[in-house]
Amino acid sequence: MNLFVGVDLGGTNIKAGIVDIDTGQVIYSQSVPTWAREGHDAVMARMAELVLAAITASGHEQSQVKGVGITAPGVLDLEKGLTLFLPNLPGTWPNVPLRATITGKTGLPTFLLNDARAITYGEWQFGAGRGAETMACFTLGTGVGGGLVVNGNLHLGIGGTAGELGHQTIDFNGPMCGCGNRGCLEAYASGPAIAAMGVKAVLQGRTSIIGQLVSYDLNKITPEVLAEAAIRGDSEAKRIFELTGMYLGIAIGNVLVSVTPTKVVLAGGVAAAGDLLLEPIRRTLESRVSLVDVSKVEIVTASLGNNAGVLGAASWAANLLQRGTAP
Secondary structure (H helix, E strand, C coil), X not given: CCEEEEEEECXXXXXXXXXXXXXXXXXXXXXXXXXXXXXXXXXXXXXXXXXHHHHHHCCCCHHHEEEEEEEECCEEECCCCEEEECCCCCCCCCCECHHHHHHHHHCCCXXXXXXXXXXXXXXXXXXXXXXXXXXXXXXXXXXXXXXXXXXXXXXXXXXXXXXXHHHCECXXXXXXXXXXXXXXXXXXXCHHXXXXXXXXXXXXXXXXXXXXXXXXCHHHCCHHHHHHHHHCCCHHHHHHHHHHHHXXXXXXXXXXXXHCCCEEEEECHHHHHCHHHHHHHHHHHHHHCCCCCHHHCEEEECCCHHHHHHHHHHHHHHHHHHXXXXX
């Protein structure tokens, strides 16, 4: 076995998985609350404890594990192993030496990767993107992230920021995005953006079962609720997914004419809507993209679920060690 630890640092929980890189199997996984308000030093100490506890609980010795990959939601300095800006964690973690701290506390070489890029790499290595020489991934959740694998390599660009597919401009006069730009894909196709369209439909009194499904508690309207309404034939919910699919189709079309991936993977909670999104995406590509043969591009949903980040981080650590990149 070729064992690595993949760690997924989130605002609510920290998850660690013992991964056999040769098979893509998560042998054992464990999670603990992040308790991020305690500060980054406390969180890093808890993360190191989790790594060591997961190794022990998996029935392996620490000496059998070759390294640790950590995925974090934000901007990272991959070369120096620092977090620069983690917007969902209190204090935002500026210039925090995450790599050196975990290496020091565990004795294991440690590597960092942005969460969306880790999902991309995991899906490419072991999931829905397997076998594609060039692949694009869109992570659809509270925000819209992404990643690119180009000619068999994870494309990182300047400072590891390549692949922020959710922050391409869809409408230059569009609403403000959290990144500071106007009209980003994230402002149209994120979970909150989709839910907001459902809330608007109810508030405007449109004929729909959306309100009934949540007993008219607007705070309970989510993409999952809208998907249920659409599956039941609700025209307003179907219209919302049609519109969201069109926006995603425009964004995917931009990627197709830029790097021509043979697979596009949709990951994250919103992607669970499946054909409600995939069908309008495909229609949009067929009507808008003429310079690339879209029939040769597979648009698929992710297959690794919540293990994608752990698998991606672990396999990224393995890749860098194999290349002789020392932390």
